[in-house]
Amino acid sequence: MLADAARTVDAPGLVIALSHRSRRTYRLDGPVAPDDAPRYELGSASKPFTGLLLAALVAAGRLRYEDSAAELLAPGHPVHPSVHAITLRHLITHTSGLPSLPADFYPQALPRWTTAPYSRYPADRVVRAFLRARPRHRPGTRWHYSNFAVSVLGHTLAAATGTPWETLLQHEVLDPLRLHGTRLRPGPPPGDAVGHRRDGRPLPALDTGGFHAAGAVRATPTDLLTFLEAHLPGTAAPTHPLTAAFADVRTPLLRRGLRHAHTHTLTWFRHPSPRGPVCFHAGATLGQQMFLGFRPDTGTALAAMCTRRVHRTDPFIATMHELLTEKL
Numbered sequence: 001m002l003a004d005a006a007r008t009v010d011a012p013g014l015v016i017a018l019s020h021r022s023r024r025t026y027r028l029d030g031p032v033a034p035d036d037a038p039r040y041e042l043g044s045a046s047k048p049f050t051g052l053l054l055a056a057l058v059a060a061g062r063l064r065y066e067d068s069a070a071e072l073l074a075p076g077h078p079v080h081p082s083v084h085a086i087t088l089r090h091l092i093t094h095t096s097g098l099p100s101l102p103a104d105f106y107p108q109a110l111p112r113w114t115t116a117p118y119s120r121y122p123a124d125r126v127v128r129a130f131l132r133a134r135p136r137h138r139p140g141t142r143w144h145y146s147n148f149a150v151s152v153l154g155h156t157l158a159a160a161t162g163t164p165w166e167t168l169l170q171h172e173v174l175d176p177l178r179l180h181g182t183r184l185r186p187g188p189p190p191g192d193a194v195g196h197r198r199d200g201r202p203l204p205a206l207d208t209g210g211f212h213a214a215g216a217v218r219a220t221p222t223d224l225l226t227f228l229e230a231h232l233p234g235t236a237a238p239t240h241p242l243t244a245a246f247a248d249v250r251t252p253l254l255r256r257g258l259r260h261a262h263t264h265t266l267t268w269f270r271h272p273s274p275r276g277p278v279c280f281h282a283g284a285t286l287g288q289q290m291f292l293g294f295r296p297d298t299g300t301a302l303a304a305m306c307t308r309r310v311h312r313t314d315p316f317i318a319t320m321h322e323l324l325t326e327k328l
Helices: 002-006 043-059 069-073 088-092 105-112 123-131 147-161 165-174 221-229 243-250 316-327
Strands: 014-020 023-027 254-256 262-264 269-271 278-284 289-295 300-306
Touching (some): 002 014, 002 023, 043 088, 043 147, 043 243, 043 278, 088 147, 221 289, 289 316, 300 316
Antiparallel strands (some): 014 023, 014 300, 254 262, 269 278, 278 289, 289 300
């Protein structure tokens, strides 16, 4: 099945990693052992890591989902009433009312749109854009996917704990799960996979600027399976520090999509299927694509990654979603 799925994807590099009831199967390019595979850019599939971090801090009693982001980020700073009403839960569930990206992001990004659009929009600029924002909708009333919101969440968690986001994620999520092949900054090949344009030309590693909480994670296929397996019910020991956090991120919170048939957890898209719900998240950078998903009822997890530029007609995401939803 993995070989059939791979034949539908045209990319310089493609990896499909499957875990079913703790038994792992890999479809790799070339004579590479799973443990020797490079790290891939997760793009937006980094958001489940940030969501799990938030859930871990809440489970530890250090924060509450209902905390005002503005009060944690800049106590006493004057903001629009709707901004003051935005909670940590609103930010991670894309219900904050914030746009996909700040309005002033696009003019500075256009000259570098195909190479490094985020690189000159640093963290302090993301924070300033949030504090002066005027949300389009009242927080909690509409779902609108927002890299801006999740990036603000990362900066808010850092401010609230007095710990840089990278250090916080390392201590609270990566270390407890023993994700030793996961990084939050780019490194040189062959340690990091190289992304490609549609014409096959290589691209530089993604620089996420101040949007790291929304897309900076890089991970190996084995680490990604470990991360996904840990989400399956009954996998983590009751005493594991992240057990309560995993329960939170699996729980449906809101409905969205056509006729509200699809639900959304704290950080995962959740679709129905004949054999139980499927939780997943996709990601894309300038030269790589990623799909992460798991089926709680069947003990199945799937991570797929390819190294070529995203395009709206690409079958990669649809193929992997179908593989996890209908065939596994």
